[in-house]
Amino acid sequence: MVMHYIPIFFLLFLTFFCKSDDQLTHAKPLTHSDTLISKGGGFALGFFSPASSNTSLYLGIWYHSIPGPRTIVWVANRDNPITVPSSPMLAITNSSDLVLSDSQGSTPWAVKNTIIGTGVTAVLLDTRNLVLQHPNGKILWQSFDHPTDTVLANMKFLVSCKAKVGMRLVAWKGPDDPSSGDFSCSADPSSPDLQFVTWNKTEPYCRLTEWSGKPVSGGSYLTNTSSILTQTAVNSGDEFCFTYTVSDNSTFMHMTLDYTGKLKYLSWNSHASSWAIFGEHPSPSAPCELYASCGPFSYCDFTQITPACQCLDGFEPVDSINFSKGCQRKQALKCSKQSQFVPLYEMKIPDKFLHIRNRSLDECVAECSRNCSCTAYAYSDLSSTGAMADPSRCLVWSGELIDAGKSTYGANMYLRVADSSVNKKSSSVQIVLPIIAFLLLLTCIALVGMYKYRGKWRKKENKKKLMLGYFSTSKELEGKNTEFPSVSFQDILSATNLFADSNLVGRGGFGKVYKGTFGGGYEVAVKRLSQNSRQGIVEFKNEVVLIAKLQHKNLVRLLGCCIHEDEKLLIYEYLPNKSLDAYLFDGARKHVLDWFTRFKIIKGIARGLLYLHQDSRLTIIHRDLKASNILLDTEMTPKISDFGMARIFGANQNQANTNRVVGTYGYMSPEYAMRGAFSVKSDTYSFGVLLLEIVSGLKISSPQLINNFSSLITYAWTLWEDEKATELVDSSIVAIHFMKFCGAFMWDSCVFKIIPMIGH
Ligand SMILES: *[C@@H]1O[C@H](CO)[C@@H](O)[C@H](O)[C@H]1NC(C)=O
Ligand SMILES: *[C@@H]1O[C@H](CO)[C@@H](O)[C@H](O)[C@H]1NC(C)=O
Ligand SMILES: *[C@@H]1O[C@H](CO)[C@@H](O)[C@H](O)[C@H]1NC(C)=O
Ligand SMILES: *[C@@H]1O[C@H](CO)[C@@H](O)[C@H](O)[C@H]1NC(C)=O
Ligand SMILES: *[C@@H]1O[C@H](CO)[C@@H](O)[C@H](O)[C@H]1NC(C)=O
Ligand SMILES: *[C@@H]1O[C@H](CO)[C@@H](O)[C@H](O)[C@H]1NC(C)=O
Ligand SMILES: *[C@@H]1O[C@H](CO)[C@@H](O)[C@H](O)[C@H]1NC(C)=O
Ligand SMILES: *[C@@H]1O[C@H](CO)[C@@H](O)[C@H](O)[C@H]1NC(C)=O
Numbered sequence: 001m002v003m004h005y006i007p008i009f010f011l012l013f014l015t016f017f018c019k020s021d022d023q024l025t026h027a028k029p030l031t032h033s034d035t036l037i038s039k040g041g042g043f044a045l046g047f048f049s050p051a052s053s054n055t056s057l058y059l060g061i062w063y064h065s066i067p068g069p070r071t072i073v074w075v076a077n078r079d080n081p082i083t084v085p086s087s088p089m090l091a092i093t094n095s096s097d098l099v100l101s102d103s104q105g106s107t108p109w110a111v112k113n114t115i116i117g118t119g120v121t122a123v124l125l126d127t128r129n130l131v132l133q134h135p136n137g138k139i140l141w142q143s144f145d146h147p148t149d150t151v152l153a154n155m156k157f158l159v160s161c162k163a164k165v166g167m168r169l170v171a172w173k174g175p176d177d178p179s180s181g182d183f184s185c186s187a188d189p190s191s192p193d194l195q196f197v198t199w200n201k202t203e204p205y206c207r208l209t210e211w212s213g214k215p216v217s218g219g220s221y222l223t224n225t226s227s228i229l230t231q232t233a234v235n236s237g238d239e240f241c242f243t244y245t246v247s248d249n250s251t252f253m254h255m256t257l258d259y260t261g262k263l264k265y266l267s268w269n270s271h272a273s274s275w276a277i278f279g280e281h282p283s284p285s286a287p288c289e290l291y292a293s294c295g296p297f298s299y300c301d302f303t304q305i306t307p308a309c310q311c312l313d314g315f316e317p318v319d320s321i322n323f324s325k326g327c328q329r330k331q332a333l334k335c336s337k338q339s340q341f342v343p344l345y346e347m348k349i350p351d352k353f354l355h356i357r358n359r360s361l362d363e364c365v366a367e368c369s370r371n372c373s374c375t376a377y378a379y380s381d382l383s384s385t386g387a388m389a390d391p392s393r394c395l396v397w398s399g400e401l402i403d404a405g406k407s408t409y410g411a412n413m414y415l416r417v418a419d420s421s422v423n424k425k426s427s428s429v430q431i432v433l434p435i436i437a438f439l440l441l442l443t444c445i446a447l448v449g450m451y452k453y454r455g456k457w458r459k460k461e462n463k464k465k466l467m468l469g470y471f472s473t474s475k476e477l478e479g480k481n482t483e484f485p486s487v488s489f490q491d492i493l494s495a496t497n498l499f500a501d502s503n504l505v506g507r508g509g510f511g512k513v514y515k516g517t518f519g520g521g522y523e524v525a526v527k528r529l530s531q532n533s534r535q536g537i538v539e540f541k542n543e544v545v546l547i548a549k550l551q552h553k554n555l556v557r558l559l560g561c562c563i564h565e566d567e568k569l570l571i572y573e574y575l576p577n578k579s580l581d582a583y584l585f586d587g588a589r590k591h592v593l594d595w596f597t598r599f600k601i602i603k604g605i606a607r608g609l610l611y612l613h614q615d616s617r618l619t620i621i622h623r624d625l626k627a628s629n630i631l632l633d634t635e636m637t638p639k640i641s642d643f644g645m646a647r648i649f650g651a652n653q654n655q656a657n658t659n660r661v662v663g664t665y666g667y668m669s670p671e672y673a674m675r676g677a678f679s680v681k682s683d684t685y686s687f688g689v690l691l692l693e694i695v696s697g698l699k700i701s702s703p704q705l706i707n708n709f710s711s712l713i714t715y716a717w718t719l720w721e722d723e724k725a726t727e728l729v730d731s732s733i734v735a736i737h738f739m740k741f742c743g744a745f746m747w748d749s750c751v752f753k754i755i756p757m758i759g760h
Contacts, residue, residue: 024098024122029091032057040126041065042252047088048072052176056081057088059100059109060178061128061143063252066268071275073128073150073254074143076100078178080108096120098132098141111141126249128152148178150256153246159233160192160240172259183261191355193240194393197291198261198281204291205261206282207403210349210411211235228726229253229265255279288323292351292403295326299347299404303600305636312401313342314417326400331418335372341365341414348405349378349413353395364394368416373398378413487571489564492516496526506578506628515574523574524559528567540568540644547643550616554608556631556641572641576634579641581627585699595733597636598694604638605630609687612640613680621647621678625686626667627693647678666700666711692716697730 022038024030035046044064047057051069059076077100082088086102093099096115101107111132113120119135129152130143144155149171151157158166168186173179183205188195195210211233231244246253252268265279282289286307288300294309295318301310311317311327318325356367361379368377380393401415495516496503506513511530517523529540540563547558560571580601583589593601605625612620622640629642669685672678689700692712700712709715719728 022124024090024092026092026094026119029089031089032087035064036122036124037064038124038126038128042126042250043073043124043128045124045130047082049084050176050178052174055084057084058082058178059088059090061124061130063268066252066270067273072178073148073152073256074130074146075148075178076143077109078148078172079180081179082108092120092122092132096140098122113140115140127154129155149258150254151242151244152254153244153249155243157242158239159196159242160187162238163192165189165192166240169257169263171257171261174259177259181259183257183259185257185263187240191353193235194355195351198257198263200261204351204403206263206289206291207348207351208263208281289405293324294403295324296400296402297327297329298323299350299406302348302405302407303346303596305597310406312404312415313344314415329418333416333418339369340417341368341377342417344376344406344413344415346406346410347378347413348407348410349395350376350397350401350404352400352402353378353397356394356396357392359392359394361392364392364396365414367394368396368414371396371398374416375399375401376413376415378411380411487560487562487569489562489567489569491518492526492562492569492571495524499528516571523576525572525574527570527572529569540570544570549618550611550620552608552611552616553637554604554639555611556639575631575639577632577636579628580630580632580638580694581699583632584627584693584697590697590730590732592636593694593697593733598733600636601630601632601638602691602694605640605687605690608638608640609683612646613683618648619680621680622683622686623647623678624664624667625683625690626664627690627699630690664701689713692728695730696728697732 022036024036030036030046032047035044037044042063042065043061045059045061048060048062048070049055049057058078058081060072061074062070062072082100082102086104088100088102090098090100096113096118098111098113099107100109113132115134120132120140121135122130122132124130127144131139132141133139144152145167147155147157147167147169149169151169160166165187168184171181171183173181182201183198185196185198185208187193188197188204188207193211196208197204198206198208228247229244230247231242233240233242235241244255253266255263255265257263263281264277266275267278268274269276286300286302288294288307288309289302294300297312297315298309298317299312300307309323314330315327316330317323318328356364359367359379361381364377364379368374374396376397378393378395382391382393395413493499495518496514499512499514503514503516504512505515505525511528514526514528515523516526544558544561547555551557556575557573558570559573562569562571577583583593609622609625612622620643622643623645624642625640629640631639631641633639667686667689669678669682672682672685689712692698693700696712696716698712698715709718716725716728719725
């Protein structure tokens with residue numbers, strides 16, 4: 001062992017004394033076998049041959065301190081390799097030029113300066129930047145200004161300059177071929193300060209981002225390591241630049257356009273000795289991110305777990321199987337002065353817009369309304385941001401809308417529709433739903449009443465029929481056979497295999513939940529209230545009556561009920577993804593909850609709660625909102641469940657007291673836990689706790705408390721006060737997801753939106 005250390009030590013010793021190791025001077029050119037090593041030892045400049053070819057030599061910069069195949073981040077002579085046996089040399093000439101030459105006398109690459117007789121040097125800095133500098137410190141040339149396929153931290157990437165395309169990343173031709181490939185990344189020449197695109201030759205391949213036009217925007221996000229990557233886009237009017245920095249300079253990260261046309265963010269995982277991708281465009285999970293893959297008038301819905309094509313409002317698929325044909329209007333557009341526009345929220349705006357400068361909102365709307373060929377417009381007011389030549393961003397589209405998307409952080413746009421298609425869509429549903437709800441309510445009250453007064457339900461021979469009838473109506477909303485079904489105990493027994501353990505899917509506060517399958521494969525969840533549960537007949541009726549009254553996509557749906565001797569059973573829609581806690585607090589599953597899924601869950605719970613509190617005809621306090629009572633459907637849409645403890649408030653009542661405090665400690669507001677006072681605010685408190693859990697992935701009641709804080713709440717509060725709120729964010733929310741929805745460059749802040757949310 002000792003023997004092995006001696007040469008290494010000796011080398012370090014040499015490095016230490018050999019001051020010019022990171023420098024190239026007139027007197028000391030770089031030859032084939034030499035390398036310049038940056039001071040910190042992280043990077044090297046030298047000659048390399050790609051693995052596939054022994055005969056081509058390139059001058060490049062690579063990571064020196066990581067093992068395995070070299071990761072090249074910059075190449076000087078990518079399209080002019082030096083061919084072996086000719087040997088290369090990099091030198092500073094008498095006229096201060098930096099010249100790469102070969103022994104045959106040709107110069108495949110050079111930087112011309114024509115400054116005579118000075119001590120110009122070339123230095124490889126720890127930032128991976130090769131700098132040609134004058135003795136007075138002036139930088140004559142730097143490799144950062146000439147990126148090949150990689151953007152490095154702290155490098156200023158000039159996106160556009162004076163309304164012309166700035167820098168361009170050009171991918172390698174193949175995995176081992178540094179010459180210029182077909183894919184490149186640059187600003188869009190037709191709107192250089194508004195969007196950034198990956199090109200396949202000259203065709204757009206993936207539209208990476210569009211930009212609102214704010215002078216400065218940016219966002220930071222956590223990477224897989226503890227570092228935070230912060231990106232900033234700065235628009236000075238003339239120049240539009242993009243930079244990213246990494247909180248810990250010793251972390252190896254870069255952004256590169258690979259030879260397959262994918263823009264990737266990579267970070268070095270020293271445990272696995274490999275590069276981990278933490279952001280990728282187009283994302284493998286979103287095939288419809290590819291340019292125009294959804295066809296005209298269609299959009300890629302990034303808010304779904306598996307992004308897929310959808311038609312814009314008022315449109316239907318041309319071919320329901322093949323979305324690449326796009327969508328067509330359900331109703332032909334007749335042009336009129338009073339055109340109607342419907343808002344489309346949070347859109348990745350379509351391509352091929354016309355950017356009209358210097359318009360007010362009204363002028364922008366007029367621009368589109370008065371021209372029949374204008375199909376949509378989008379507007380952002382930038383006047384408050386100052387310093388810009390143009391106080392607005394008015395975009396109009398004519399004809400087809402292509403390559404649109406829907407993402408959580410998109411912009412709003414307005415789509416021209418046929419007059420009569422506005423508001424028509426939902427009106428029939430709006431009438432049918434309350435009628436069904438009302439019928440359900442009446443029926444269930446009648447059933448519960450029947451039980452109460454006769455003591456027992458009469459056996460019905462047509463129960464099965466009813467059930468089938470209900471299930472079909474629930475799908476079709478026909479409104480004919482909407483009797484709220486009581487289901488026979490026998491049927492439930494056979495559906496759940498006599499309550500077999502293999503059918504057990506969960507344990508609620510008041511008993512067990514089984515999966516049941518009725519004839520025809522219809523799956524349901526059967527909540528079997530334990531006989532000695534605190535939920536007596538009162539709570540049972542409460543839950544049945546309440547849920548029957550509620551119709552909301554963020555509330556779990558009750559399909560039927562059954563009372564059999566001491567058994568009380570509730571039949572719900574079956575949600576295969578179980579409850580939120582099963583994901584949030586499970587190390588193996590929590591990665592499914594990327595930030596956008598979490599945000600969707602948060603919004604869904606908020607909508608469900610808002611419905612309970614103020615949008616339904618009753619004011620309902622849930623009183624037991626917690627992660628295990630949030631069920632998730634296949635789309636990860638949250639559904640609030642477990643209404644056993646819910647209370648209905650009268651119209652003018654806004655607070656009540658109870659001497660029977662029920663709920664779950666940790667989620668209960670202090671005034672409820674201590675004094676039994678509850679109101680909508682108690683649910684809001686529980687919602688806040690749930691929010692902290694969702695963001696942090698930590699349990700409120702977790703026994704192993706976080707960093708010696710007494711609770712998640714004090715922990716979150718302390719971080720917030722110390723302005724370190726990002727540390728609260730669950731480390732499994734990996735950046736790839738931010739990337740997926742924000743666009744590679746995230747001109748408009750992503751994480752900035754999380755942080756204020758934690759505080760309020
Ligand atoms: C490169 O050279 C080695 C021997 O030096 C040889 O084994 C190998 O086949 C060569 N590879 C190519 C692609 O020429
Ligand atoms: C560079 O300058 C030195 C003296 O300063 C001279 O000897 C040498 O010939 C010059 N080289 C060229 C290529 O001009
Ligand atoms: C790039 O464009 C060429 C046609 O120019 C096409 O053959 C190729 O499949 C495209 N590449 C990808 C990855 O789409
Ligand atoms: C990282 O390096 C850049 C460039 O050298 C420097 O400006 C920045 O302060 C460094 N950041 C940290 C956290 O060391
Ligand atoms: C993050 O790190 C974990 C282990 O530390 C690894 O299993 C996982 O693949 C990494 N993910 C990414 C995207 O780097
Ligand atoms: C879908 O339609 C496009 C354009 O009409 C066509 O090129 C493609 O082959 C079709 N794909 C399938 C699977 O039918
Ligand atoms: C913008 O328009 C207003 C009037 O509509 C005009 O006074 C102003 O000079 C214009 N600004 C620019 C930069 O064109
Ligand atoms: C209407 O829009 C089309 C397409 O953008 C354009 O060519 C035409 O000049 C516009 N007409 C008017 C009156 O603005």
